Amino acid sequence: MGKILLKNILHKDVASDLEISEGVITRICPAGSLHPDDDVEVMDCSGKTVIPGLVNMHTHAAMSMMRGIGEDIAFHEWLDRIWQIEEKIDDEYVYHATKVACLEMIKTGTTTFNDHYWHMPMARKAALEMGVRPVLAYVICDRNTPEESERQKVQCVEMYEESLTWPEHSMFAIAIHAIYSVSEPMILWAVQFARDRGLKIHIHLSETEKEVLDCKALHGGMSPVEYLDSLGVLGPDVIAAHTLWLSQKDIEILGKRGVTCVHNVNSNLKLASGYRFLYNELKAAGANICLGTDGCASSNNLDMLETMKTSAMIQKAWRNDPSAMPLEDILAMATENAGKAFGLNIGKVEEGAEADLLVIDTDNYSFLSPGSFLANLIYSAHSDCIDSVICQGRFVMKNRVVPGEKEILSQARESLKKIL
Ligand SMILES: [Zn+2]
Numbered sequence: 001m002g003k004i005l006l007k008n009i010l011h012k013d014v015a016s017d018l019e020i021s022e023g024v025i026t027r028i029c030p031a032g033s034l035h036p037d038d039d040v041e042v043m044d045c046s047g048k049t050v051i052p053g054l055v056n057m058h059t060h061a062a063m064s065m066m067r068g069i070g071e072d073i074a075f076h077e078w079l080d081r082i083w084q085i086e087e088k089i090d091d092e093y094v095y096h097a098t099k100v101a102c103l104e105m106i107k108t109g110t111t112t113f114n115d116h117y118w119h120m121p122m123a124r125k126a127a128l129e130m131g132v133r134p135v136l137a138y139v140i141c142d143r144n145t146p147e148e149s150e151r152q153k154v155q156c157v158e159m160y161e162e163s164l165t166w167p168e169h170s171m172f173a174i175a176i177h178a179i180y181s182v183s184e185p186m187i188l189w190a191v192q193f194a195r196d197r198g199l200k201i202h203i204h205l206s207e208t209e210k211e212v213l214d215c216k217a218l219h220g221g222m223s224p225v226e227y228l229d230s231l232g233v234l235g236p237d238v239i240a241a242h243t244l245w246l247s248q249k250d251i252e253i254l255g256k257r258g259v260t261c262v263h264n265v266n267s268n269l270k271l272a273s274g275y276r277f278l279y280n281e282l283k284a285a286g287a288n289i290c291l292g293t294d295g296c297a298s299s300n301n302l303d304m305l306e307t308m309k310t311s312a313m314i315q316k317a318w319r320n321d322p323s324a325m326p327l328e329d330i331l332a333m334a335t336e337n338a339g340k341a342f343g344l345n346i347g348k349v350e351e352g353a354e355a356d357l358l359v360i361d362t363d364n365y366s367f368l369s370p371g372s373f374l375a376n377l378i379y380s381a382h383s384d385c386i387d388s389v390i391c392q393g394r395f396v397m398k399n400r401v402v403p404g405e406k407e408i409l410s411q412a413r414e415s416l417k418k419i420l
Contacts, residue, residue: 004390005036006359009045011349013373018050020355023393028351041395047363048387049373051331052347053111053356054304055338058202058241058262058292060117061101061127062094065416066297075208075271082297086118088419094119096415098126099408101302105132106402108303108383111356111391112338112346114239114262114292116175116202120159124170131396133356135342137175137202140190144183153189160197171200171342173239178204179224180211184231191233200237200342203228206250207242208273225250234259239341241292243282244274251278255285260341263333265311266301267294275314279325288340291333305383308334312378327374359388 004020008031011018015031019040027034036042066085070078094117105113112133115123120136127134138156142149156174163172174194176182182190194201206212206224215224225246228234236258243254243261254261263277282289291307293299299307308330315325335347346354366381367373377385389397396402 002394003037003040004355004393004395005034005040005042006045006050006357007031007034007042009359010049010362010373016050018349018357020357020390020393023355025349025351025353025355025357028349043359043388043398045359047361049360049362050349051358051360051377052335052349052353053358053389053391054109054334055290055347056105056110056113056292056302056304057239057260057290057338057341058264058294059101059113059115059302060295060297061105061113061115061123061302062089062097062117062119063295063297064101064104064302065093065097065412066295067300069297075273076210078271078298085419089118091119091122093415093419095122095126096408096412098123099130100412101296102127102130102132103402103405103408104302106130106389106391106397107386107400108301108305109358109386109389110302110304111358111389111396112342112344113302114173114202114338116177116241117295121162124166128170130402131394132391133170133346135171135173135200135202137173137200139175139177140186141177141181142183142186143181146183149183149186149189152186156190156193160193160199171344173200173202175202178207178211179215179227187228187233188231191231194237198237200239201233202239203233203241205240205243206245207268208271209245212245223247223250225253229253229257236260236288239290241294242268242273243287244268244277246278246282248281251281251285251287254282254287258286258288260288260290260337262290262292263311264292264294264299265307265314267298269310269314270300271298276318277311277315279315280319283329288337289333290337290341291330303383304334305378305381308378327372327378330378331374355390355393357390358386359390361385361387 006018017034019027114135234257239260312325339347
């Protein structure tokens with residue numbers, strides 16, 4: 001792995017030289033003070049600013065070729081439609097669709113994604129080829145059938161064992177689809193399996209009001225959060241997507257257990273699942289809060305900048321409070337809070353951190369103002385201001401060019417024809 005030197009880049013408003021070596025940020029010095037050796041890849045970054053790579057904390061990457069297939073219908077009808085299509089997908093589809101997703105993620109500034117999807121080894125192959133950092137879960141979803149539970153247990157063990165040979169930068173996790181799609185014995189098995197091996201647990205939780213009402217009817221009045229807590233599931237190793245329909249007691253539990261709650265605003269809005277994400281309350285209770293896009297079948301894109309903007313706008317609107325979800329909080333949710341959730345040194349621009357970085361081009365109308373850089377980035381700019389992306393110390397996009405873009409799209413197009 002080579003060295004990179006970003007010359008004259010703005011870091012926290014200071015013109016700096018930033019050196020990357022062996023995948024890590026090794027030095028950040030005043031501009032002009034670092035002089036490269038011959039083997040260093042140098043980029044002149046005058047007029048550009050560095051920020052951490054963004055982290056999409058909940059997605060189903062291979063849904064990148066399912067955009068627009070279930071519009072204007074209710075959540076459960078939508079889910080049935082997705083499951084019908086998913087019966088037709090295979091390794092080849094997931095490989096190509098994940099490559100398309102990685103292409104979009106790179107172009108929109110995501111360097112790490114927390115994936116929750118079938119045929120996971122193929123998603124991993126695609127992500128590694130594209131150079132982004134994946135967190136890949138084996139998805140448990142037995143739909144209350146014992147035969148399926150047994151099949152998934154065997155497959156999960158096999159994939160976990162294979163993951164022991166993975167290089168450090170792709171992380172294996174356990175996904176439990178949701179309480180309504182996984183039997184209680186299987187939830188308990190999956191959690192035990194994860195805890196015995198120190199794996200993260202990724203679950204959809206309290207996404208819709210129906211999920212809460214059904215759970216209460218089935219489990220003696222307990223909410224999904226109370227139900228999972230009664231089973232001993234919740235802890236700081238749990239990454240819960242949505243957590244939208246919460247009581248005061250639920251919030252206290254999620255805070256006390258140190259759960260990571262992932263807000264997926266665009267998916268929630270479009271499926272009309274709800275919009276009152278209890279950001280202030282969860283944060284005050286001690287939960288770790290991150291952002292995600294969810295899959296393209298519901299959010300239609302993987303653009304984290306759009307997610308950051310919409311999350312803040314909706315908070316301000318429904319709370320009738322323009323100070324809700326301030327700029328620094330939005331950035332932290334999309335970067336360092338995710339690092340905290342995974343126990344990875346990502347989401348920060350500082351010496352010793354992993355070199356997952358975005359080079360932002362500020363030489364355009366979005367940034368031509370005395371307003372703060374962060375305000376211009378989140379509220380004014382679009383992801384085309386992202387000039388270059390470095391992940392794990394390597395350029396995965398340079399001056400807006402991702403190598404092989406045309407081939408990725410044409411091969412994906414062929415693969416899509418087979419499932420239509
Ligand atoms: Zn999801």
